[in-house]
Amino acid sequence: MDYQFYDQVQASLGAVSDNFRSNLQPVLDSLHTDPETKAALQSIISETSNSLDELARLISTSLTAASR
Numbered sequence: 001m002d003y004q005f006y007d008q009v010q011a012s013l014g015a016v017s018d019n020f021r022s023n024l025q026p027v028l029d030s031l032h033t034d035p036e037t038k039a040a041l042q043s044i045i046s047e048t049s050n051s052l053d054e055l056a057r058l059i060s061t062s063l064t065a066a067s068r
Contacts, residue, residue, distance in 0.1 A: 006063060013056035017049045 024045050031038060 006067075009063065010056075010060060013059060016056065017052040020052060021045060021049045 028038060028041055028045065031041070
């Protein structure tokens with residue numbers, strides 16, 4: 001297994017969720033809308049971020065299993 005490549009993939013996958021959240025949070029903060037809408041949007045951002053994290057974990061597990 002190419003561990004340098006694996007480490008790069010892991011770092012990139014980990015950054016996807018962080019970038020998603022950090023790019024959308026300022027947009028959400030700048031919205032001039034009611035609290036319920038903001039809460040719903042925040043929930044969508046959080047759930048999507050969690051799903052991206054889970055996808056990264058599954059890809060990591062798959063890469064590890066494939067290397068054996």
